[in-house]
Amino acid sequence: MTEQLVKVVVHKRQLQGDDVVVLDLIPADGSGLPTFEAGAHVDLHVAPGLVRQYSLCGDPAERAVYRLGVLKDPASRGGSNAVHETLLEGAEVIIGAPRNLFPLAPEARRSILVGGGIGITPMIAMAYALHARGADFELHYCGRSRRRSAFLEELASSPFASRVFTHFDDEAAGQRLDPDAVLGRAEPGVHLYTCGPTGFMDWIIGEAAQRGYPDEQIHREYFQVEVDASGSGFEVVAARSGKTVQVAQGQSILDALADVGIKVEKSCEQGVCGTCLCDVLEGEPDHRDVYLTDEEKAAGDQILVCCSRSRSQTLVLDI
Numbered sequence: 001m002t003e004q005l006v007k008v009v010v011h012k013r014q015l016q017g018d019d020v021v022v023l024d025l026i027p028a029d030g031s032g033l034p035t036f037e038a039g040a041h042v043d044l045h046v047a048p049g050l051v052r053q054y055s056l057c058g059d060p061a062e063r064a065v066y067r068l069g070v071l072k073d074p075a076s077r078g079g080s081n082a083v084h085e086t087l088l089e090g091a092e093v094i095i096g097a098p099r100n101l102f103p104l105a106p107e108a109r110r111s112i113l114v115g116g117g118i119g120i121t122p123m124i125a126m127a128y129a130l131h132a133r134g135a136d137f138e139l140h141y142c143g144r145s146r147r148r149s150a151f152l153e154e155l156a157s158s159p160f161a162s163r164v165f166t167h168f169d170d171e172a173a174g175q176r177l178d179p180d181a182v183l184g185r186a187e188p189g190v191h192l193y194t195c196g197p198t199g200f201m202d203w204i205i206g207e208a209a210q211r212g213y214p215d216e217q218i219h220r221e222y223f224q225v226e227v228d229a230s231g232s233g234f235e236v237v238a239a240r241s242g243k244t245v246q247v248a249q250g251q252s253i254l255d256a257l258a259d260v261g262i263k264v265e266k267s268c269e270q271g272v273c274g275t276c277l278c279d280v281l282e283g284e285p286d287h288r289d290v291y292l293t294d295e296e297k298a299a300g301d302q303i304l305v306c307c308s309r310s311r312s313q314t315l316v317l318d319i
């Protein structure tokens with residue numbers, strides 16, 4: 001499938017908090033932008049060969065502008081630094097059409113949105129959408145400190161400001177997020193959505209699970225993961241191409257395939273976006289991604305070749 005690409009211009013750029021740049025993007029040719037649903041992200045083609053995913057954090061009802069918030073990440077592999085340094089007002093950039101891997105559950109009767117740090121971005125779009133449909137929800141924004149946090153003014157002046165609760169590590173203990181008060185006991189129709197650093201998400205998801213939330217009522221979006229490339233080498237057979245490659249220790253299947261001329265589409269290279277998904281015909285994948293569900297991982301018939309490895313000596317892929 002070929003991705004629909006859109007050329008946009010940085011219409012407005014604001015630095016917020018200590019290190020977040022908020023970009024308003026408008027179409028370069030003056031036409032409209034594709035509509036998007038709350039929770040969607042776009043691929044930002046920051047530079048040739050450098051594609052990163054960022055959540056759309058504006059109001060989904062707003063058709064003329066896409067808003068992104070990008071944290072300057074000291075551990076950046078080039079993406080966020082390049083956004084901060086090159087996407088100045090007036091700069092043109094290519095984006096993919098919005099894709100939604102983190103949709104709101106239509107059946108929810110109450111939604112609890114919990115964003116950690118820059119993980120607040122998809123939650124803002126969700127809050128606009130839930131407010132527009134008159135739904136019951138709360139938005140909880142957790143961060144290290146108020147000073148470092150972006151979007152506070154927008155949230156305070158939003159039409160859903162009374163549903164926004166902030167929790168900062170360096171303020172009084174009483175305002176920190178209390179899982180008992182926020183999550184309570186699980187109830188049918190109450191859905192949790194979370195996005196943020198992996199450790200933060202693991203914590204809130206664990207708290208929800210302890211309180212009886214079933215997996216289908218917990219929705220998560222990872223935006224940054226450390227790829228675990230440990231483990232020994234193995235063999236990959238590309239069945240349709242008729243080629244066999246050795247994947248060395250520390251090498252990704254994606255790179256090993258590229259070395260013999262087999263190109264698999266990729267984007268995040270972190271097991272987050274799902275772009276590099278391939279079907280497995282034989283062998284046992286060793287899943288290292290955060291994209292597939294536990295059930296899909298257990299089925300063992302798909303693999304994300306940018307990060308996952310093999311438990312069997314040989315893995316046969318349908319490529």
Ligand code: FES
Nearest residue numbers: 267268269274306
């Ligand atoms: S490229 Fe994003 S999951 Fe592999």
